Amino acid sequence: MTIGVFPTNQDLDPVRLRQAFGIFPSGVVAVAAEVDGELIGLAASSFTSVSLDPPLVSFSIANTSKTWPDLRRSSHLGVTVLAHHHDAVARQLAGPVAQRFDGIDIARSDEGAVTLTDGLALFDTTIHDEVEAGDHTIILLRLHSVQNADHSLPLVFHRSQFGLRHTA
Numbered sequence: 001m002t003i004g005v006f007p008t009n010q011d012l013d014p015v016r017l018r019q020a021f022g023i024f025p026s027g028v029v030a031v032a033a034e035v036d037g038e039l040i041g042l043a044a045s046s047f048t049s050v051s052l053d054p055p056l057v058s059f060s061i062a063n064t065s066k067t068w069p070d071l072r073r074s075s076h077l078g079v080t081v082l083a084h085h086h087d088a089v090a091r092q093l094a095g096p097v098a099q100r101f102d103g104i105d106i107a108r109s110d111e112g113a114v115t116l117t118d119g120l121a122l123f124d125t126t127i128h129d130e131v132e133a134g135d136h137t138i139i140l141l142r143l144h145s146v147q148n149a150d151h152s153l154p155l156v157f158h159r160s161q162f163g164l165r166h167t168a
């Protein structure tokens with residue numbers, strides 16, 4: 001066995017951090033709702049499962065998000081796990097607000113949760129808690145219904161691109 005020296009006290013600049021964080025692959029979800037008759041939503045790769053009892057998931061939202069202050073007003077939020085063919089949809093859901101749902105088939109619950117009909121898993125959620133976390137806020141969502149709609153491969157986000165990548 002050899003024991004090397006792990007360097008500490010590095011200058012953790014954001015570019016370097018983003019590259020390091022990007023090495024860890026993730027899926028992508030759409031978080032969406034209808035608020036005051038408007039479809040509102042965004043793509044998020046920070047989604048993760050948290051707890052079975054109570055059933056909780058989370059995602060992190062940048063504190064600069066212009067969409068979140070409106071989205072959080074909805075009593076229920078829909079979360080859709082995107083499929084591998086949803087790369088253009090994910091980009092669209094992160095692009096100009098007015099076109100985010102153009103051409104996308106959605107389902108809406110009575111409480112305003114919006115899901116994509118061809119997603120892999122669909123969750124009806126409410127906000128359980130919001131935890132300040134640096135330049136992001138961790139949003140804990142409580143699940144009220146779950147639908148496993150499809151068995152296709154998921155959309156994977158890795159090294160700031162879709163699909164698994166050997167190098168940046």
Ligand SMILES: Cc1cc2nc3c(=O)[nH]c(=O)nc-3n(C[C@H](O)[C@H](O)[C@H](O)COP(=O)(O)O)c2cc1C
Pocket residue numbers: 028042043044045046047059060061062064065066067068090091093094095097157
């Ligand atoms: C694949 C992908 C993953 C994303 N993941 C997140 C995320 O986890 N958290 C976040 O705040 N924004 C994420 N974004 C950016 C948002 O979708 C959106 O573009 C951003 O919130 C700016 O729009 P807004 O000001 O309307 O919120 C992601 C974008 C893409 C394309």
